[in-house]
Structures are given as C-alpha cells and as structure tokens.
Amino acid sequence: MIDAERIAVLTGAGISTASGIPDFRGPQGVWTKDPAAEAMFDIDEYVGSRDVRVATWKHRLAVPAWTAEPNPGHLALVELERQGRLTGLVTQNVDGLHQKAGSSPSLVHELHGTVWYVDCLQCRRRIPMADVLPRLQSGDEDPACEVCGGILKSATVSFGQSLDRDVLDRAVAATEAADLFLAVGTSLQVYPAAGLCDLALNAGKPLIIVNAQQTPYDEQAATVLRTPIETTLPELVTLP
Ligand SMILES: [Zn+2]
Numbered sequence: 001m002i003d004a005e006r007i008a009v010l011t012g013a014g015i016s017t018a019s020g021i022p023d024f025r026g027p028q029g030v031w032t033k034d035p036a037a038e039a040m041f042d043i044d045e046y047v048g049s050r051d052v053r054v055a056t057w058k059h060r061l062a063v064p065a066w067t068a069e070p071n072p073g074h075l076a077l078v079e080l081e082r083q084g085r086l087t088g089l090v091t092q093n094v095d096g097l098h099q100k101a102g103s104s105p106s107l108v109h110e111l112h113g114t115v116w117y118v119d120c121l122q123c124r125r126r127i128p129m130a131d132v133l134p135r136l137q138s139g140d141e142d143p144a145c146e147v148c149g150g151i152l153k154s155a156t157v158s159f160g161q162s163l164d165r166d167v168l169d170r171a172v173a174a175t176e177a178a179d180l181f182l183a184v185g186t187s188l189q190v191y192p193a194a195g196l197c198d199l200a201l202n203a204g205k206p207l208i209i210v211n212a213q214q215t216p217y218d219e220q221a222a223t224v225l226r227t228p229i230e231t232t233l234p235e236l237v238t239l240p
Contacts (some may be wrong), residue, residue, distance in 0.1 A: 001079065001209065001235065001236060001237075001238055001239070002086070002180065002182070002237065002238065003133075003240075004179045004180035004206075005084050005085060005179060005228065006085060006087050006088070006177060006178045006179045007080060007086060007087065007178055007179070007180050007181075007182055008086075008087045008090065008147055008174045008175045008177070008178035008180070008181050008182070008196075008200070009077060009080070009086065009088070009089050009090065009181075009182045009183075009184060010090045010091070010092070010097070010181070010182070010183045010184065010186060010193060010196055010197075011077075011089065011090070011091045011092065011093060011184045011185055011186065011210070012091075012092045012093065012183075012184070012185045012187065012188075012193070012211075013092070013093060013095075013097075013185060013186070014184065014185020014186065014210075014212060014229055015071075015074065015093070015184050015185040015229050015233075016074075016093055016095050016097055016110075016185070017075045017185070017233055018062075018071040018072075018073060018228070018229065019064075019069060019070060019074075019095075019097055020064050020068050021065060021068050021093075021095050021097075022064075024166050029095075030105055033166055035170075037059070038159075039052055040052060040056040040059060041156075041157045041158050041189060042053060042123075042158055042160055043158040043159065043160035043161045044160055045123050045157060046151075046153060047121065047151060049207045051153070053142045053151070054141045054142050057136050057142065057143070060115070060129075060133075060136070060154060061133065061136050061137070063115060065094075065095040065097075065115050065116075066098065066214055068095060069097075069100070070097045070098075070100050070101035070102075070123070070193045071230045072230045072231070072233070072234050073229040073230045073232075073233045073234075074077060074097050074098055074100075074101035074187075075101050075102075075234070076233035076234045076236070076237045077089055077098065077101070077103060077233065077237070078101050078102040078220050079234075079237050080105060080237045081103055081107060081227045083237070083239065085157040086107060086173045087175075087177040087178045088107055088109055088170065088171065088173070088174020088175070088177070088178075089103055089107050089108045089109065089174075090109045090111060090113050090171040090174060090175070090193070090196060091108060091109065091110055091111065091112075092111055092190065092193050093110070093112070094110065094112050094113055094114050094115045094154075094156045095115065096116045097230075099139025100229055107174075109167050109170045110167060110170045111157070111163055111168065111171060111192070111193055112156060112157045112163075113154070113155045113156040113164070114155050114156065115129060115154050115155075115156055116129050116130075116155075117129060117153050117154070117155035118131070118153065118154055118155060119152070119153055119154075119155045120145035120147070120148060120150045120151070120152055121150055121151045121153055122145060122148050122149075122150025122151065122170045123145060123147055123148040123150055125145060125148075126155060126200075127160065129154065132152065133211050135174065135180040136145070136151060142187075152186060163192065164169050168192060169231055171192075171196060171222060172196070175196045175199050175200055176199070176202070177202070178205065180200075180207075180208065181196065181197060181200035181201075181205055181207050181208070182205070182207075182208045182210070182236075183197060183207065183208070183209045183210070183211070183217070184209075184229055184233065185210065185211055185212075185216055185229050186215070187211065187213060188209075188211075188216055188217050189215070189216065193212075194216070194217070197217050197220075201217075201220055202226070204224035206221075206223075207220060207221045207222060208221060208222060208223045208225070208236075209217055209221045209223070209224045210225045210227070210229055210232050210233065210236070211224075211225075211226070212228075227228050
C-alpha cells in the first residue's frame, strides 16, 4: 500500500503485456524475435522506402492494440485518479489502454505518441487511425494524405523523431507536483522517460519500482517489487 497523497506514475510495456500486447525488448519482444522489424520504427527508413511503409502498415493492421482490453493494472491507476492522488500518468506505451481503462486523457502523457492517430508528415494534419485502417483493408498498401498527397504515419515517435515538447513538459510538471514517483513495467533504460526518476530522486522523493526485470534505478529505489503488475498495482493503491 502506498500512502502518499500525490503520486506521479510512469508506465512502460510491462503494464500492457497482461493485455496481450508484446513489448519490444523483452524476451518475447518484437525486436528480440525479429531485429529487422526495427527498421519500421526508424523515421528515415520509413520516409525513404515504400517497402518499409508497406511492411509497417501491414504490421499495423495486425497489432493487438485494436482489440486489447485494459487489465487490473490499468484499472488500479484509474482508481488512483479517483482517489485524487494522481498528479499525472506518464506512459511510454502507444496502445491507448490507459484511456480505454478510464484514465482522464488530460492526465495521460504519451511520451512516445499513440497508434490511435495518424499524422501527415507533409501538411501535419492529424486524423484518427480508424479512418485509415479501412483503406488498408481495402488494399491501399501505402495510404497517402487525402489533402496533400503526403506520407502518412501513425502518431507514434519513431527513432530519429523528437518527442513532443508539450507532452514532455507536462510529464515533468506531473513529476514535480508529486510526493512519490511510481515506475511500472518499464526497464528505465530509455530517456527522457528514465530521467523523470532522476528528477524525483534529486528532489528527495521516494521512488517505487514495479518491474519483472532489474532496472538501473533499483538501488536508489525505496521499494522494488518484482511481482506481477496486474496483481501488485491493485494492492498498492488500496487505501486502508
Ligand atoms: Zn497532408
């Protein structure tokens, strides 16, 4: 049980694996099993090669995010918000499961973007993924922007793309507003997400880590839990 009044949360792939969404770098990860798939997440490869775009859209059509359901880990964070203790929910995930679980979109800061929207790389127009999936299903292998003809890409942050400055600012603000930082299901090896732990630690705030594997921050954490997220988080947020 966590009794802090104001809690900032960072989530990574580990919270969604129980919902059937594979992570990228874990033992069953997408890139671990198929290193070539990494090209699909590189902006230069994507822009420079129609073949990479076709492969990426084919992969998109089949991602489990479209049908995945939130698990008790996601729901526990909705409960934390309901208790009025959540300063912000920063996530490295692009699956939208926090919002699907019921977390307020204004409190969810998606550092790596979302698969639920699509951006035109030329005119910057943003449209719902739901508008693009039917085009893919009807055989358009590399759908172009219907306004300007530009390349379309899911609104996720690829290698070589910078993070959204506003999202990052909100993540920092949520961390600064908290008394405690809770990192869930993240290896804490990717910056700037991991840097939020430094921000909390440097301000003397306790860090709690829930993650199956070791992280570089384990020694500085007040508590490290290796137990499954979907059973651990509901217990952690329960008030006496
Ligand atoms: Zn366009």
